[in-house]
Amino acid sequence: MTDQITTSSSIVDELQRHYDDATAALRTALRAYLNDGERPDPALRENGAFAYPELRVAYAGDRPLPRLSRAYARLTTPGIYATTITQPAMFRDYLVEQLDLLRRDFGVEVSVGRSRQEIPFPYVLDTAGIDLDNAVAGELARLFPATELASIGDEIADGLWQVRPGEPRPLALFDGLRVDFSLARLRHYTGTPPQHVQKYVLFTNYHRYVDEFVRWACARLAEGGRYQALSCAGGLIVTPEEPDPERAVADGAWRRHQMPAYHLLAPNGQGISLVNIGVGPSNAKTITDHLAVLRPEAWMMIGHCGGLRPSQTIGDYVLAHAYLRDDHVLDEVLPPEIPIPPIAEVQQALNAAAEIVSGESGDVLKARMRTGTVVTTDDRNWELRYAHSAVRFSQSRAVAIDMESATIAAQGLRFRVPYGTLLCVSDKPLHGEIKLPGQANRFYERAISEHIQIGIAACDLLRQAGARLHSRKLRAFDEPAFR
Numbered sequence: 001m002t003d004q005i006t007t008s009s010s011i012v013d014e015l016q017r018h019y020d021d022a023t024a025a026l027r028t029a030l031r032a033y034l035n036d037g038e039r040p041d042p043a044l045r046e047n048g049a050f051a052y053p054e055l056r057v058a059y060a061g062d063r064p065l066p067r068l069s070r071a072y073a074r075l076t077t078p079g080i081y082a083t084t085i086t087q088p089a090m091f092r093d094y095l096v097e098q099l100d101l102l103r104r105d106f107g108v109e110v111s112v113g114r115s116r117q118e119i120p121f122p123y124v125l126d127t128a129g130i131d132l133d134n135a136v137a138g139e140l141a142r143l144f145p146a147t148e149l150a151s152i153g154d155e156i157a158d159g160l161w162q163v164r165p166g167e168p169r170p171l172a173l174f175d176g177l178r179v180d181f182s183l184a185r186l187r188h189y190t191g192t193p194p195q196h197v198q199k200y201v202l203f204t205n206y207h208r209y210v211d212e213f214v215r216w217a218c219a220r221l222a223e224g225g226r227y228q229a230l231s232c233a234g235g236l237i238v239t240p241e242e243p244d245p246e247r248a249v250a251d252g253a254w255r256r257h258q259m260p261a262y263h264l265l266a267p268n269g270q271g272i273s274l275v276n277i278g279v280g281p282s283n284a285k286t287i288t289d290h291l292a293v294l295r296p297e298a299w300m301m302i303g304h305c306g307g308l309r310p311s312q313t314i315g316d317y318v319l320a321h322a323y324l325r326d327d328h329v330l331d332e333v334l335p336p337e338i339p340i341p342p343i344a345e346v347q348q349a350l351n352a353a354a355e356i357v358s359g360e361s362g363d364v365l366k367a368r369m370r371t372g373t374v375v376t377t378d379d380r381n382w383e384l385r386y387a388h389s390a391v392r393f394s395q396s397r398a399v400a401i402d403m404e405s406a407t408i409a410a411q412g413l414r415f416r417v418p419y420g421t422l423l424c425v426s427d428k429p430l431h432g433e434i435k436l437p438g439q440a441n442r443f444y445e446r447a448i449s450e451h452i453q454i455g456i457a458a459c460d461l462l463r464q465a466g467a468r469l470h471s472r473k474l475r476a477f478d479e480p481a482f483r
Helices: 008-036 042-046 092-106 137-143 176-190 207-223 245-250 281-294 344-358 362-366 382-395 405-415 437-469
Strands: 051-059 079-084 109-118 200-204 229-232 261-265 272-276 298-307 317-326 369-377 398-402 419-427
Touching: 008 051, 008 092, 008 109, 008 137, 051 092, 079 176, 092 109, 109 176, 176 281, 200 207, 200 281, 200 437, 207 229, 207 245, 207 261, 207 272, 207 437, 229 245, 281 405, 298 344, 298 405, 298 437, 317 344, 317 382, 317 398, 317 405, 344 362, 344 419, 344 437, 369 405, 382 398, 398 419, 405 419, 419 437
Parallel strands: 200 272, 200 298, 298 419, 317 369, 369 398
Antiparallel strands: 051 079, 051 109, 229 261, 261 272, 298 398, 317 419
């Protein structure tokens, strides 16, 4: 380990130096083997030449615990805390913020050095210019560090890790291996660089929301101001100079990607990302598994639902304050009887945003926006078994049903990311109101623009809330220090 470092920024610089040295050594060894058949010296791996940098925090516990209202950068147990770090430059602002708070309030000592956790070779290929056409993956895996799934998991986030004598306690929810795994998956699923994901994330389940978001984003770029560019699925970057930005986006390669994303970029990641996750809890879990490593400030579901109450009208809104989880994709890691509490700051932002965008408030807005329980199911044809579920739906006082919202909220609780849901009623299958093609088009034209505008306005309000957004109710009993 290096000696005590004087500033949080210089700590991140040291992490970056170690990371650059390790990735350069790994790329050099890969080229030597692929070009000349030169096998890597086993001593390199033994000495940690290909390893992630490790960040260590020593907390003596020799001062009174400060009374803090924030929900992160907190310590209660004296000891050594550690985690491995990947791509420190990408996470610079986050790392500096967490370290500044811990050093100021807890007087911790911070050190940086090589870990024993190696960087898998696939994660250094993007910028290496290495030709793998004639390489055999199994052969490379025998000689170089590879992605061993047994070493990647969410035991820390799920509270399954155990303190072992002589080993440090976890400093963060995700180590370098887990983060690199998700960064690669994000690029694959969304068709965009993970570096472009913004701190405020909207999810939707219909592509027409994407059309409206792109239209709004392009208008903001044309106006000038805080937004710099629109990063689109398929690798397209739209700048204010683009003559026909909406056509450029429509003609892009977004169809190649399962969950296309669109990032309206602002300085310091303070813009907005929209991800079309499609339909179903499996997609919802997949994307949030991977977005969580980027530590977004908040994520919210802005999509369609089926209305369950006769008083609702197509086009009404549902603000979820509870979830009935029939999605089943998280039952083993977060049993369905575990309550998913509403996050007050997000609830208030969504309600205030609805008032701002609609121009309505009080009883007028209340007439078209129900607050209640949302059922999330994994059965797209749940109506065919309604008699089986009717009693549970009634007991839960459900007002709407969809296939993603409870999964996204449960993942927010699991990964300590503030979450919320505002849905729009697109049909009422229990009451004979099912969209026909013509009706669907009229509904979309009327409702989507306002709905996505509410989501955008909520992001603006949450941005203003700052650190107050992060609720202590998301913290477990024995929590890593980093947010």
